[in-house]
Amino acid sequence: MGSAEQDEYAAFNEKVRRTVFLDNLSPLVTESVVRTALDQYGTVKSVEFIPNYLEPRNMPRCALVEMEKQKQAEVVISTLSELPFMMSGMPRPVRACAAVPEMFGDRPRKPGRQLHVHWLAPSDPNAEVANKLKKLVKKHATETAVMLKHQLEKEEKLAKQQGETLKANCKKYEMIDTLMADGTVRRLARRYNLRISDDSGPSTFH
């Protein structure tokens, strides 16, 4: 029994090592998207999205991707860290890091671990500290929530900013396009005695 548990735990650890944690995922990303995206680095064995029960809804999604071999997981992590990797959209890249056991909702218990708890009477000298600890837990939870909110705001801001830049760039291209189309460019080129054919490059100015 004990050894079966140990085997199970060892197998689980093995799985953790093969697994990549992905976040900054769009909600549009599905299992098949992940599979196709990472297939080039090795065989994807399973994809499991980490459910979000309590965090804000616009939190990017996270997923655990189990690869066939640990090596493949390492390749995925290094590639995705080196280059911005786009999945189901641009330009926000997904992020990959190594998975840890705590990321798995259903994990086997550690064999042989003994848990102990005890109630503190209100009169216990430790009770005061414990109450302070409780307050601290709440304070930290609030801090975390604020931080998360802040982060989401920053993300939103960046997205907006980038959207505007992109729009401005698009506008420029559009303008150039129209100018090309209606012959303005050609007229100007003639006027300034410039060549505008594609093969020109810097030699245009001569």
Place this chain on the structure above:
Amino acid sequence: MSHLREKSPEENNLGFKWGIEKGPGVKNRNIMFYESFFLKGEEYFVYDCVFFYLGQPEASIGKLVKLFEGPNHVKKVKVDWFMRPSEIRNYLGDYEPRWNEIFLASGQGRGVSNINLLESIGGKCNVVCTSNDNRNPQASSEDFRCAEYFFCRRFDVGELAILDNFPDMVDGVKVEHFFNKNKEQKQLGPTNLKSNVEGKTQRPSLSFKLKATKSNGNTAIDDGFDRRVSALGKDSKVAPVSTGKQLHLPSENIPLRPKTYISNSGTQHGVSSQSQAQAEIDKVEVKFPRDSPTNAAEGTPYKKRKLDSPTSAAEGTPYKKRKLFLEERTSSKVHSLDGQLGQDTGSNIDNQLIQVSRIPNDDRRNWFKKLPWEQRLERAQEAGTLISLENVDPSFTSEEVEDLVWHALKEKVEAKMIAQTAFSCPCYGKALLIFKSKEAANSAISQLMKRCLMLEDGRPLIARREPLRTPAKAAGFAGHLTIDKVLQRQTEEMKKAKSTSHASQPNTIEFDMGMEWRILQVKSDMSWKALHERQAKEIQALRNQLKMRGLPFGGVQKAAE
């Protein structure tokens, strides 16, 4: 054996077929009685104990005393019920049942037995009788090991009291059938009357359970013994567990006999119950005429059960049986739960080190098919039975949290650890708990607020209600841009490009923007790290103030004694 199974219609997807035939009823020839049947790959005999899943969170436990099929092929079983402590909470008085103790329903009144649809059987249950009654063959330690529940007392529904004497007849069935099976007699042959037959699954040993209970320092009525964990969302699916474990069957006292047994026990049943069978048949016949119209209707099981004849000394369904007691409980002593819990966790338990061992019947959690977790969560949220438990050690598993809550609060809950993500603080873990009732959830919250439940490493646990996010609506996602209507020529390509995952090359605008995101990610990682480090420091500073005497609170325990 096969010649005995004259009728073996493969009736439906439950894999049902009748086994040994006993004969038609005396008064009503249209009713055929049987000794055994097969359901979902298991063979059940008369006097087997089984689980019934009847829409209650906890499966009901009963003993099959009659198996029969009516004129229009409705398969029914007559069941004598066992009461769980939670069902008779108001009548426990000073009696402190153990977590796996049940009570044989007896006496005159409603709730002792009734007729149920055979299909509502959920699986076999292994019940052992520990009564010192001299008619009861003492159970072997092997029997104990296999037992899921035990009983040594009965609950009289007429007197509404727990009694430890057993009458000769319980609802028209010889009490010997409720006791353990007598091995020696059995070996002697078919004269054996004691055929208390139990279901089996591997159970942790009783000694183990005893230890668990003791270490709780539990002095109160274990009304938290509602087995919610395994019970929630149980389906009437048969547990595949049992068959797998049959090999471990220690003694002949255990029912799921290997095939060789069958003829033996078959005859045994036949003979043993013949005398009383006559008497019983009469009774059944009485109510059958009344029952039959309903059979014709062939409605839902619930409907039918309601219409069951009251002469069966039963009231309709275990549903009702339960309701009877539940109602009384809620009406007369709504606060019993809180009160008892209060006592339970009163000063006598303070400071005692509670060793969290595994909940003994934990293996049952997979027995019944459940609703998907998301749905259960939503329901729990609506019902107010959902709370979140904070400051859990993040390395705990969901099962460990369940065990912990059971030992500390005497509540069976269904727990799920929230998976950590890259943003999660490594100091804090959180779990979602589904309690059995709103009262239990409230009580847990107030318990944890008023007092402190400390984990070994000095974490006080906190419980609160936290609204779930509804994942239903598509959530927004910042950072994915689309280029609309511009460069129409390229739109097709762009679309394709967007849906294709790829690593950006450094000569694109996408790459530049991607890098901006990367920078943001790194920045936020750094601030998370800083935050978590500061939090960890603050926690540590406070924890250092805890006066831990000796190893994990060993000293504290001593001080309490």
